[in-house]
């Protein structure tokens with residue numbers, strides 16, 4: 001049955017892409033063993049009747065996948081749909097349901113390329129809806145509460161998880177299994193309680209309307225790969241990525257983004273052939289890579305990812321290198337976004 005549109009309420013569109021929030025398990029005891037991306041968006045919305053007290057909500061099924069299977073093409077397709085909806089006068093806010101594994105990559109991508117100050121909120125869950133103490137219903141309710149909130153405007157793309165509101169730029173999945181899985185190294189922006197938002201911080205980096213990147217001007221993302229640092233490192237992965245056509249390699253380095261001495265010559269050689277080398281850190285609760293510490297970045301013409309983790313550094317480089325740039329300009333972008 002169609003519910004009549006309440007004209008006093010904000011209009012929020014829910015774009016569904018899959019993940020555990022759309023997951024289903026065999027029994028209520030299955031909190032970890034289940035299939036992601038099963039439940040269609042209309043059923044997710046029907047499962048939370050209280051949404052209609054917050055906003056006029058309608059759903060669109062964009063994909064039905066687990067988020068580890070997101071490709072650059074999925075990012076572009078989703079981004080273009082978000083961009084279109086954000087331009088519509090009858091849309092006040094957008095919620096994207098998403099698997100949690102790569103939610104931080106999609107949220108950061110949208111934060112970089114969507115030119116709108118309307119609230120855009122990405123949400124997932126850690127337990128499928130069929131499980132005891134499932135977290136998806138409340139997370140979805142909270143996401144819609146943020147998306148309809150005038151106070152969420154202009155804060156960039158947000159992630160609502162576990163009652164917290166995070167900037168898509170900072171947030172990262174730090175723990176699996178637990179519902180308290182998402183943290184931002186510089187703290188959450190706010191909280192949602194009983195459908196009301198409470199704010200404490202503003203994002204400091206360039207995003208959305210202040211971004212030089214625009215989804216309407218991006219046809220394909222640049223191929224950027226990540227190579228992991230560890231003891232006994234070899235240059236095999238770096239050379240293979242270069243051979244396959246990578247425009248940049250993000251080094252998920254040990255500690256300060258350090259590079260094993262036996263690999264430095266290969267990375268110098270690849271930079272000489274035009275590939276960008278981006279040093280990031282594999283530490284999990286807030287890397288902080290500084291230029292010319294550990295490695296002479298000025299001399300080698302390398303870039304540092306600073307506080308961006310390797311997967312976020314890949315997103316930024318894939319967007320930035322949609323046009324050719326020297327390392328100095330790419331480094332500027334890493335400081336500013």
Ligand SMILES: NC(=O)CC[C@H](N)C(=O)O
Nearest residue numbers: 019020066067099100101
């Ligand atoms: N909690 C989750 O959403 C993880 C499920 C799945 N791996 C995904 O990211 O889509």
